[in-house]
Amino acid sequence: MTAVFKREFRAYFRTPLGYVIIAVAYFFTGYYFFSYNIYGGTTDFTQLFSLLFSVVLFLIPVLTMRLLSEEKRSRTDQLLLTAPVSRIGIVIGKYLSALCVFLIAILGTLAVAVIASFYGKVDWPCVIGNFLGLVLLGVAEISICLFLSSLTESQVIAAVLGFAVSLFLMLVDAVSYVTKSPVLQRFFAYISFNERYSPFTRGIVELKNAVFFLTVAALFCVFSTAVLERKRWN
Amino acid sequence: MLEVKDLVKKYGDKTAIDGLSFHIDSGEVVGLLGLNGAGKSTTMNCITGYIAPTKGTVTVDGHDILKEPAKAKSVIGYLPEVFSFYSDMKVSEYLDFVCDLKGFPRQQKLRKEHIDRICAQTGIRDLKGRLIRNLSKGYRQRVGFAQALINDPKVLILDEPTVGLDPSQIIEIRQLIRESGKESTVIVSSHILTEIQAICSRIIVIHGGRIAWDGPTEQLLLAGTGRKEITIRGKGDAEAAKAVLAELSCIEQITPLPEQEEGAFDFAVTGAVGRDIREEVFCAFSKAGMPLLQMSSREASLENMFLHLTGRDEPVSGGDEPADAAAKQEGGER
Numbered sequence: 001m002t003a004v005f006k007r008e009f010r011a012y013f014r015t016p017l018g019y020v021i022i023a024v025a026y027f028f029t030g031y032y033f034f035s036y037n038i039y040g041g042t043t044d045f046t047q048l049f050s051l052l053f054s055v056v057l058f059l060i061p062v063l064t065m066r067l068l069s070e071e072k073r074s075r076t077d078q079l080l081l082t083a084p085v086s087r088i089g090i091v092i093g094k095y096l097s098a099l100c101v102f103l104i105a106i107l108g109t110l111a112v113a114v115i116a117s118f119y120g121k122v123d124w125p126c127v128i129g130n131f132l133g134l135v136l137l138g139v140a141e142i143s144i145c146l147f148l149s150s151l152t153e154s155q156v157i158a159a160v161l162g163f164a165v166s167l168f169l170m171l172v173d174a175v176s177y178v179t180k181s182p183v184l185q186r187f188f189a190y191i192s193f194n195e196r197y198s199p200f201t202r203g204i205v206e207l208k209n210a211v212f213f214l215t216v217a218a219l220f221c222v223f224s225t226a227v228l229e230r231k232r233w234n
Numbered sequence: 235m236l237e238v239k240d241l242v243k244k245y246g247d248k249t250a251i252d253g254l255s256f257h258i259d260s261g262e263v264v265g266l267l268g269l270n271g272a273g274k275s276t277t278m279n280c281i282t283g284y285i286a287p288t289k290g291t292v293t294v295d296g297h298d299i300l301k302e303p304a305k306a307k308s309v310i311g312y313l314p315e316v317f318s319f320y321s322d323m324k325v326s327e328y329l330d331f332v333c334d335l336k337g338f339p340r341q342q343k344l345r346k347e348h349i350d351r352i353c354a355q356t357g358i359r360d361l362k363g364r365l366i367r368n369l370s371k372g373y374r375q376r377v378g379f380a381q382a383l384i385n386d387p388k389v390l391i392l393d394e395p396t397v398g399l400d401p402s403q404i405i406e407i408r409q410l411i412r413e414s415g416k417e418s419t420v421i422v423s424s425h426i427l428t429e430i431q432a433i434c435s436r437i438i439v440i441h442g443g444r445i446a447w448d449g450p451t452e453q454l455l456l457a458g459t460g461r462k463e464i465t466i467r468g469k470g471d472a473e474a475a476k477a478v479l480a481e482l483s484c485i486e487q488i489t490p491l492p493e494q495e496e497g498a499f500d501f502a503v504t505g506a507v508g509r510d511i512r513e514e515v516f517c518a519f520s521k522a523g524m525p526l527l528q529m530s531s532r533e534a535s536l537e538n539m540f541l542h543l544t545g546r547d548e549p550v551s552g553g554d555e556p557a558d559a560a561a562k563q564e565g566g567e568r
Binding site: 002003004006007010011014015074075076078079080081082083084085086232233234 | 245282283284285286303304305307308310312314316318319320321322323327331332334335336337381
């Protein structure tokens with residue numbers, strides 16, 4: 001697992017991909033910080049974090065698109081799958097590498113909060129809560145997109161599927177309003193990422209929401225492993 | 235060292251391998267020989283745990299590949315048919331990664347020495363700082379070889395290791411395989427008979443997903459056709475020479491070949507099943523006062539041998555089938 005993690009993490013920075021993702025995340029963090037906090041003269045980061053929700057949802061499919069699909073396409077998976085490493089170890093190694101790059105990418109939010117603290121009073125518990133929410137959002141979304149990457153040999157298809165899922169997650173609240181069935185409404189409300197993310201932006205860390213994101217992450221890591229395992233038996 | 239039992243692999247309706255069983259002892263260098271699509275790669279993929287068999291078991295060094303995958307895989311070194319690598323990695327980085335993957339100790343010094351030794355062995359010491367994607371095919375294959383040797387494998391599995399290489403690279407890779415054979419049990423697959431002959435002490439012929447023949451290399455050609463084929467060139471008249479050959483009872487078929495030298499005759503001669511006809515042919519021509527200028531054994535063609543081994547050929551000229559089958563059986567039991 002550590003071998004896979006190390007390789008994948010380094011691979012992000014051997015190619016421009018890691019730098020681009022981090023740069024884009026920093027750009028948007030900086031832009032929102034400028035337009036809401038500096039321009040608005042406030043140390044309230046709620047707006048910044050809720051806007052980053054959509055940025056993150058669109059960055060993650062790019063971050064994870066090649067993780068498993070590329071191995072399959074170039075047949076480098078032959079080395080991994082014949083090495084004394086379990087399939088879940090491979091998935092988790094890859095998952096953690098993407099998660100680490102993601103964490104670096106969102107560290108900018110804490111940096112701008114520190115900058116703001118020089119000029120005003122920052123509500124740190126709220127910022128930390130927000131940050132935690134963003135981390136948990138990434139934890140879940142990376143796992144979903146990693147799973148999508150395991151389904152195809154094409155990075156592009158993996159990314160497009162990832163965008164579709166992200167878009168769905170963003171629009172799922174709206175969908176729950178148009179449907180009349182109370183069961184469906186409850187279902188959509190239940191799986192809505194936004195619904196579970198927004199309490200964090202208000203600085204409310206609810207255990208059930210954290211557990212939800214962590215469960216989604218675990219579930220999709222298991223799914224990815226199952227896809228690798230299935231390929232072996234087919 | 236390696237036990238394959240009743241291995242079956244089906245892809246949907248298609249059966250790729252159908253009940254393979256063989257046992258390979260420690261230190262053997264075994265060739266898996268078969269036409270393309272015979273099931274060689276599938277067999278190797280099952281042995282290495284890349285794919286799981288539909289039925290049957292693979293035991294490597296006493297560990298079942300499905301029940302104790304980590305233990306079984308840790309003694310295997312595998313060079314796939316198409317060696318794939320991460321295009322963003324340098325040779326040294328790649329080998330370091332493989333060390334990590336195969337659980338080699340992390341101590342820097344120990345690891346560096348190990349990688350240096352493997353690189354020296356495979357002749358890529360000067361290429362450690364190069365990106366693998368920039369190397370020629372021959373050198374890439376060596377990197378693949380180095381990768382397979384990283385864990386000092388007890389079982390080394392090489393899937394068509396010389397495909398696409400030039401003749402000098404082929405010789406080098408064969409040399410590497412021979413050297414590795416001193417320390418590991420080696421399984422090499424190929425569809426080229428001469429290649430397997432040059433490296434392996436035992437050959438397993440796979441055809442249509444089944445074992446068509448299994449035995450020591452030197453017996454394969456005999457088992458293949460059961461007949462010795464030689465070509466001769468002698469001085470004198472072709473008709474007279476044919477008459478000399480026709481008198482020999484040990485000869486089954488005489489085929490005239492195009493004349494290569496003036497005043498000389500050329501023939502391809504096939505002996506009866508299980509007979510070495512060289513001595514008798516030589517003596518007969520000597521007696522007739524027609525000096526032989528050249529005599530050589532002809533390699534049996536793989537195609538013919540396959541057709542024979544799979545029971546789809548016709549006897550060359552009314553050959554003795556039961557005796558032939560007995561010879562095959564004898565070879566198979568060894």
